[in-house]
Amino acid sequence: MSYFPRQQAHLYAEALPLADIARQFGTPTYVYSRAALTDAYNQYATALGDHDGLVCFAVKANSNLGVLGLLADLGAGFDIVSEGELERVLLAGGKPERIVFSGVGKTATAIRKALEVGVHCFNVESEAELELLADIAKQLDTKAPISLRVNPDVDAQTHPYISTGLKENKFGIDIQRAPQVYKRAAALGSLNIVGVDCHIGSQLTQLTPFIDALDRLLALIDTLKADGIVLKHIDIGGGLGVTYRDETPPPIGSLIAQVKEKLQGRNLALVMEPGRSICANAGVLLAEVLFLKPTEHKNFAIIDAAMNDNIRPALYQAWQDVQPVELKTTEAKTWDLVGPVCETGDFLAKDRTLALAAGDLIAVMSTGAYGFTMSSNYNSRTRAAEVIVDGNRAYLVRERETLADLTRGESLLP
Numbered sequence: 001m002s003y004f005p006r007q008q009a010h011l012y013a014e015a016l017p018l019a020d021i022a023r024q025f026g027t028p029t030y031v032y033s034r035a036a037l038t039d040a041y042n043q044y045a046t047a048l049g050d051h052d053g054l055v056c057f058a059v060k061a062n063s064n065l066g067v068l069g070l071l072a073d074l075g076a077g078f079d080i081v082s083e084g085e086l087e088r089v090l091l092a093g094g095k096p097e098r099i100v101f102s103g104v105g106k107t108a109t110a111i112r113k114a115l116e117v118g119v120h121c122f123n124v125e126s127e128a129e130l131e132l133l134a135d136i137a138k139q140l141d142t143k144a145p146i147s148l149r150v151n152p153d154v155d156a157q158t159h160p161y162i163s164t165g166l167k168e169n170k171f172g173i174d175i176q177r178a179p180q181v182y183k184r185a186a187a188l189g190s191l192n193i194v195g196v197d198c199h200i201g202s203q204l205t206q207l208t209p210f211i212d213a214l215d216r217l218l219a220l221i222d223t224l225k226a227d228g229i230v231l232k233h234i235d236i237g238g239g240l241g242v243t244y245r246d247e248t249p250p251p252i253g254s255l256i257a258q259v260k261e262k263l264q265g266r267n268l269a270l271v272m273e274p275g276r277s278i279c280a281n282a283g284v285l286l287a288e289v290l291f292l293k294p295t296e297h298k299n300f301a302i303i304d305a306a307m308n309d310n311i312r313p314a315l316y317q318a319w320q321d322v323q324p325v326e327l328k329t330t331e332a333k334t335w336d337l338v339g340p341v342c343e344t345g346d347f348l349a350k351d352r353t354l355a356l357a358a359g360d361l362i363a364v365m366s367t368g369a370y371g372f373t374m375s376s377n378y379n380s381r382t383r384a385a386e387v388i389v390d391g392n393r394a395y396l397v398r399e400r401e402t403l404a405d406l407t408r409g410e411s412l413l414p
């Protein structure tokens, strides 16, 4: 079912015309569907069923407080990678004991804060981090719950920039070295070993890399057991892909069912860190056509959203569908949809056949993940508003930035 259906000529978010949202909140605006977020989260929760574990939403995919709050209300845990993300989760009502803390560069301040609030565990990504964490835990007279994020050297078969589980990637601890690092962790009195973790990449559309990584982690768990180190949980990371165009990723339920089957007979809780698969198709970026600029070589539609709002096309050559908010019967042409930013890479879509006129509204689909969170103020553009739609009601969950926001904290030389 579509959470952004078309009824006659009009495109909706749930039961609210997107044109109404543009009128009320302006453009560019990110619009999220509450029902879509709820449904995707519930697919994970249902698939986990009564198996002990946690569904920890990867906050980097969409860190709007409204989104985090609704997921927290559904019982979600959270995967964080910074002090800022910790702050957001706590503000949104997320429970500290359902937070896993990942990331290759955790600062001492962030570690201290996470220990003080009592996160579920730290996914430790290096030996240096392990030592720092042990020191801080000792100073605080506590034991830090840890899981090693191992790098299983599995090819996720995705875009090279979003592949994270190959040995040449910066993430995690080489799986071959992991047993030694676990022994070191066990010897440090201020750590409590609870699990093992991996995250091999994002937008995975095949099951095989997940299962390969899982097999490698299970073999590691057996080695550790023989050494007297018994783990409580296995964290398979996030990474499940979504359909942007014609990709056919495995359904959430079948991925989790296969993982659970592999875990049968083992006393292991299952932790997951999904981001994109919960929110990508729950959001659209609503924008307006500013000018049409047909040239001899190309037709450009210049829109009021740009690469600073959605950098995925520029960064990964990502393809996201573009839908007119009002379908028209006028002649369609092939357009490149470009933003006002002074970069040739500033495009949101290329070669799309659409009937467009200046003033028309368009929706860039599947932008609920890594859309707003990767946005910037480049070219001194104010960042977009964010709205959550619930049925026929719209809630502004982030105001559009103002010009005053742009220069906050800056000053002239004395």
Ligand SMILES: Cc1ncc(COP(=O)(O)O)c(C=O)c1O
Pocket: 058, 061, 079, 102, 103, 199, 201, 202, 203, 237, 238, 239, 240, 273, 274, 275, 276, 277, 369
């Ligand atoms: C450690 C970690 N966990 C989870 C995720 C979420 O990934 P995805 O949005 O692909 O599910 C990421 C991002 O790729 C990540 O780096």
Ligand SMILES: N[C@@H](CCCC[NH3+])C(=O)O
Pocket: 060, 162, 202, 203, 312, 316, 369, 370, 374
């Ligand atoms: N930001 C990326 C995914 C990277 C995920 C972070 N580990 C994207 O938009 O596809």
